[in-house]
Amino acid sequence: MHAGGSAERVSTALRVFGGQLKLFRELASLSREELGRQLGYASHTIKSYELAQRIPEPETVERADDLLGAKGVLRVAIPLLEEVQYPPFFRDLAKLERKCLGRCSYEALVVPGLLQTEDYARAVIESRIPVFTDDEVERLVSGRLDRQSLLTREDRPPVHFVVEQAALERPIGGRKVHQEQMARVLERLRLRNVSLQVMPTDIEEHPSLDGALVLLDMPDPRTLGYVEGHARSQLVSDRKKVAELVDRYAMIRTQALSTRESIQFIEKLAG
Structure with a gap:
């Protein structure tokens, strides 16, 4: 359509x-x-x-x-x-997220949606070209905030993020919104099931330079992948391809800062 x-x-x-x-x-x-x-x-x-x-x-x-x-x-x-509730390319992932037993993701461009404040989410969504209507903006912001219930769900599924340093440093929405966003990240990292590692800009290369990825552990049991970029966004269920994404994620975790170092870095950004 x-x-x-x-x-x-x-x-x-x-x-x-x-x-x-x-x-x-x-x-x-x-x-x-x-x-x-x-x-x-x-x-x-x-x-x-x-x-x-x-x-x-x-x-x-x-x-x-x-x-x-x-x-x-x-x-x-x-x-x-x-x-x-969600853009067509994201709907399958959003549905699967509600059932997942664990989630890992790599984000290169912005603070992950599961950690975004309302003002930050609105600034990200409003920056899109061609522009969304006002109603579309409100619907997408609402959908993004609703997804965050995953972090505080009763069964507390483990959620891990690797985020590029530059994505955390970019003051999307302005300095005030950015500082509030960093404070929100720190608040979420106090949850026992949530962790984050910063990928330093001075790391010369790593295996996820071609875009964002998500890994979902499902009750089946199986692991599903999701990759996203300008030219493509795709849910990955093939076991071999998912295994490659799992290996890729394991590698970038070893290259990123430790969780303690990452929290210290974000504390500086939060002022």
């Missing part, structure tokens, strides 16, 4: 769901404030759902369906809402 068609489909899906949510809320004689209170959200969050500016989590849709007596009308939209 071409970009225009995809954007139109996303917009239609969100408008239909938002209209249904508003209809059932009004039939239940509830204000946005009252529904938000019962769901654990502020009224402006309910408003953003109804105006198709933000996509609710599946659990939120299920609870709203029950609270409003929608008899499954809202719940049936969950698969479509999950599908349109």
